[in-house]
Amino acid sequence: MAAGRAGRADRGAGVECCIMKLDELYAELTLKTDAKLALVVLDGLGDLAVRERDYLTPLEAAVTPNLDALAKDAAQGRMIPVAPGITPGSGPGHLALFGYDPLEYAVGRGVIEALGLGLELRAGDVAARANFCTLDAQGIVTDRRAGRIETAVCEKLCALLASKITRVGDAEVIIKAGKGHRFVVVFRGPGLEGPLTDADPHREGQPIPVVQPVNAKAAKAKKAAKLVAEFYKAALPLLAKKRPANGFLMRGLAHQPEIPSFAARYQLRPACLAVYPMYKGLAQLVGMAKIEGPQTIAEQFTRYLEEYEHYDFFFIHYKYTDMHGEDGNFEAKKRAIEEFDAALPILLRQRPDVLAITGDHSTPCPIKGHSWHPQPVLLTSAWSGADKLERFTETGANLGSLGLFEAKHLLRLMQANARMFDKFGA
């Protein structure tokens, strides 16, 4: 009962030990099986029932005969994306879905962008999300997006920078163009670390700030900040006469963290079927194979059928629920769900042994953005049991047998449903 520093320190030493043990326990109990698992993520799926919409969410308003049919033989629940009240970005949201504690494995935006553009990062690489901007003669940012130059122009400018700057200090520099005015810069060298503050004033009328380590004491981050400054020194003169893109901003400067590989952690060969770069990047971060090509959910499901024998775990990502939630477009979000539902029978031609359908977080239309509200989850397998729910909805999920739990546990539940865990204790 004693409060105060000493008591807390004591407790600390113990709980650590507890957490390690749970993952060790899972590892110890893991059995190899032939089971196929599919995690289908409708990005930002969860929503809010509000008076203006007759207290129906898009998922409730949507006509979803195929999801309804699944619900009959499924368990449902709701998942806290990260922690109570915390609204996650896509990074923490997906890491949790992949079974990693998002408070333990933080991934900077720069890293995600780089991975999404297909760069093969190594542990310790520091990556930045960059974009061209317009500077005036005094170095003041006058247009943060350089008039949103076309991708072709961006590619040319990146090629110029890449041809002239291959190293700063003892680090290799990798530059890759993205869409529009966006690109990515990676610093690869010994002893680097993020996170760094942004080289972006976040509004016009200000100069580009000099980046600093977020943690002032981090020596490796100090070195990384120095390299970024040197990069600016070398790069800005090369752009000086370009119009409108005579400068650039860098954000989300972070290093690639060491994340235990998904395959080793779960004894599953994982593959990613995503369309948008960020989600491919997140999947790659934990070592999932990227299956390229499919552009629609129907194509993604078709490809799943084709790849069925090659992998044990499929992460299938559907973006449009989130996109329309961000716009606050109830009808479009509802339609996106209906389109998803219409494609679902393709997946079910070769039904995975364990199928989980959920979101990485909620993106409620009234909020027009990500939120902290627990997302609904449906889990169906021969061993999921059934919750006597007619449909898969937020309100129904409140009543389900999975209850309310942290998203990071879903993957372990999927493994359990795949009968991948031996009994614990006699």
Added chain:
Amino acid sequence: MAAGRAGRADRGAGVECCIMKLDELYAELTLKTDAKLALVVLDGLGDLAVRERDYLTPLEAAVTPNLDALAKDAAQGRMIPVAPGITPGSGPGHLALFGYDPLEYAVGRGVIEALGLGLELRAGDVAARANFCTLDAQGIVTDRRAGRIETAVCEKLCALLASKITRVGDAEVIIKAGKGHRFVVVFRGPGLEGPLTDADPHREGQPIPVVQPVNAKAAKAKKAAKLVAEFYKAALPLLAKKRPANGFLMRGLAHQPEIPSFAARYQLRPACLAVYPMYKGLAQLVGMAKIEGPQTIAEQFTRYLEEYEHYDFFFIHYKYTDMHGEDGNFEAKKRAIEEFDAALPILLRQRPDVLAITGDHSTPCPIKGHSWHPQPVLLTSAWSGADKLERFTETGANLGSLGLFEAKHLLRLMQANARMFDKFGA
């Protein structure tokens, strides 16, 4: 933010560190807003549905049109006061509601009583809840409450003690009369700590036990125990000829812990609207302003309206649900809920942006005391969503979107509903 093995080891030192980090994360993400938040506590609200009462709880049996109306646009859930199966006192119950882990911040009864009597405690003060008793010639307790002497008598005796004893050892002694036979003693000096065992046999026919440190190794507590013994040595002779109050008992000897201030922790200006000393004391412990005066819930709500602009967070405490639960008086508890409901429209004249209505624990009539049963909670805001529940009840709350969660998270959910948290990660 650094992940990887090193990061985990750091944090490990330990989960302690993890826990710290979650609070740090909340702090880092906190945004200032104009939102007004109100936490309305019907003390001991939760109850049990039992056959003898047609399986209705007082909350279910009560006529509550105003709570019902709120339920339409609210999220509901149930909260574990401290941990599964743990029955909390008012201290841990309220600390959890204020968002502090009640296992981390333990507050002794003496401290609460002292604060409730308006004593301004300092960190390290050791406080005792004391009351006069009757001793026989051999020092045996013959009446633990000294015939429940009147407050005026108690005040005189306390004044006598205070005039003769201002110090023991190197510590200042502060004595303050309470109601009836009750008073409080505070020891203020260097190097003191609680908790100590009670100077109270808890039944008649026994002598007053000598207090001991609860943790035998705590040097500061040993010193505090010695001071208490010296205080008895000085005080008992002064009372020797008084009748019936010729002795006194001391309980809940504890020190004022260092608790981070509510205002700093949540970036909210908090105020307390409570009638009973203990709840004022608990609020003061975390640095809430005490608004004095109101005696009824209608007066409390009226005062809330008057103070609306001066604070961001209102803790409004209603005692009678607990009081009647303690008596096992179902009808009276039901009526107390109805009286509360009748006053609710006053609060709603200026509806707070975030309103949570709950208990600090359950006080079920069949148990006639506090219990471990999760208390129902209703949370309403523009972003709470709605759970399609017609009323606010224990059974309804079981179906709500908030699920079953630890009470210490409620405040973070209220902050989220106030849009006080930035997004976590990209």
